[in-house]
Amino acid sequence: MGGWGSGSYIRCGSRRKVEKSLPLDIRKLHGQGLFSHGGIITSQWSIGGKVYSSLQCRVMENHLLLFYSYNGLEKEQSIDFDWTDCNYGGNRIWFLCPDCGRRCAVIYFRGKSFVCRKCCNLIYESQCQTVIDRKFAKANKLRLKIGIKSGSSSPLPLFKPLNMHQKTWDRIRYEIEHIESRVWAELERRSL
Numbered sequence: 001m002g003g004w005g006s007g008s009y010i011r012c013g014s015r016r017k018v019e020k021s022l023p024l025d026i027r028k029l030h031g032q033g034l035f036s037h038g039g040i041i042t043s044q045w046s047i048g049g050k051v052y053s054s055l056q057c058r059v060m061e062n063h064l065l066l067f068y069s070y071n072g073l074e075k076e077q078s079i080d081f082d083w084t085d086c087n088y089g090g091n092r093i094w095f096l097c098p099d100c101g102r103r104c105a106v107i108y109f110r111g112k113s114f115v116c117r118k119c120c121n122l123i124y125e126s127q128c129q130t131v132i133d134r135k136f137a138k139a140n141k142l143r144l145k146i147g148i149k150s151g152s153s154s155p156l157p158l159f160k161p162l163n164m165h166q167k168t169w170d171r172i173r174y175e176i177e178h179i180e181s182r183v184w185a186e187l188e189r190r191s192l
Helices: 026-031 131-145 166-191
Strands: 023-025 040-047 050-059 063-070 073-085 091-096 106-110 113-115
Touching: 023 026, 026 091, 026 106, 073 113, 131 166
Parallel strands: none
Antiparallel strands: 023 106, 040 050, 050 063, 063 073, 073 091, 106 113
């Protein structure tokens, strides 16, 4: 029971990831001031400079009309949105998923239409990482924070970066060393 590679990590392989899907984020659109009645929004998705898809939205009173092409066919989809009041004033805008009706900030392209993450059955990359992968990722994030190359094989510098307090440098360095030593000890224990 248990052991190396057991658990949800194995079950993640066949499911699509959020990071590899085409999102439409209502927060970004609203933050750019594009939500005025009758406004037109044009968006495109690109990965590595290559444009994969483009989309045009027309803002109506309480919904968006999406115009896009799929497999050479022109498609049109209506997506309702809703507003909720914030605790300290103002309000927040949400998409209403066309399939399940739940509020969500981001909808994703699912073959023929846009729906929420749950209806697309998407998961995050981090959900597929093992405990050891997550610890190495945390150490790498700290390494990048102090301006050095990620990976436990690259040595930590002896001196702190400019414009960083000594206490901060000592804390981050200790944390990196602590995480990596525990992970390597765990890997060594598992290999026996």
